[in-house]
Amino acid sequence: MEAAAPARAARPSADPTRERILAAALDLFSERSFEGATTREIAARAGVTQPLLNYHFQSKDALWRAAVGMLFAELTDALSARADGLRGVDELTSTRLIVREFIFFSAHHPQLHRIITQECKVDGPRMDWLVEHHIRPLYAWTVERFAHLVERGELPAIAPTHLYYIVTGAGPTMFVLGPECRRLSGVDPSDPNVIEAHADAVCMLLFGR
Amino acid sequence: MEAAAPARAARPSADPTRERILAAALDLFSERSFEGATTREIAARAGVTQPLLNYHFQSKDALWRAAVGMLFAELTDALSARADGLRGVDELTSTRLIVREFIFFSAHHPQLHRIITQECKVDGPRMDWLVEHHIRPLYAWTVERFAHLVERGELPAIAPTHLYYIVTGAGPTMFVLGPECRRLSGVDPSDPNVIEAHADAVCMLLFGR
């Protein structure tokens, strides 16, 4: 009788290799864009040969979806875990803390918004997939909370869609442009104090002092 | 004796062709990234053959610099014209109106921040050029104004670098992700009323109601 682990056997197990490939793919796709990242460079960074990418994943497209899907799963996990831990807390406070969580996630995973801004500028199959599989649920969830708070006068009278793009712009941009920020200002966006200060700043402007 | 126009002669004049190439290059570089945009596609959109790009500009890199430099010149012109028109106005009001001008520019030229977010994610020759030739002066100018206002208590106590990335994130993101926004929310970010509402929203959060 089979246990919870079904077909997946694997003696030497390819899982660690797959994960190294996915991590390398995420870095390179986010830095160089889908077309700019080459499968050879991804393979090199993962320490494998290039045809192995087509063995584990079928194509460059499928590899992209696997890598991006993994990252979105981490975001969704982080946000919903935070939301679960805040059950019973008033909606203004919990929303503020969820926005903070979002900013911390963006600081530690700038690849997420790098990829979103690359793929969602133009209609195309990858934007289709991104929006329908990952972005739309998050958007709907966020906008609903914002709408409640605006209705009750607990947030400034701004349409939720605008609030959404203000938060997803103001929060991650400093980390997306990390190398530029370091060079321009000397401020290091990977410094925990800087991350904290940025989350404070965004929350202060949004939710008041 | 030579007048102000020196070497530039041009009988049928290649200037309109050059401008069509630059416009096409800007669109494709901003949508597909530097590596993703092909010179053949740029040429096709401009209605010329591919070798003509190497004739007027020497290389794909030089074409990129010409196109991006043109766009930054427009931004700088727009902002400094606005600033000149606001001489004598108190710094809080003039800064608010300049931020509005910046948001309007970003709405009408989303290519600008699409290119910045593409090139400034990683160190490289194009980021070098962008930062030193165009971004640093704008950054210094902006940060100086913000610093004044924060010192005088006319803006919340937020470090100017954070304010810079909040404005450059919250302002343009909705327009950078225009296709996504339309699809996600039904809101059309090219609608003048939407642009106005977004500028209002950002300024309300930054400068108070």
Next chain:
DNA sequence: CAATACCCTGATCGTATGATTAGGTACCGG
């Protein structure tokens, strides 16, 4: 009217890309 300079194209070069194929090694069940 010949010469020249400018604008532009067709053909082609060397290279790099994503994908495929055939093969090879190691581990497990029989």
Next chain:
DNA sequence: CCGGTACCTAATCATACGATCAGGGTATTG
């Protein structure tokens, strides 16, 4: 010990890329 399967690599394919080259057309200049 033998057969099979999962994991991985070297060699290679067709294609698409940026760049170059040789040449053609046209209008201004001397």
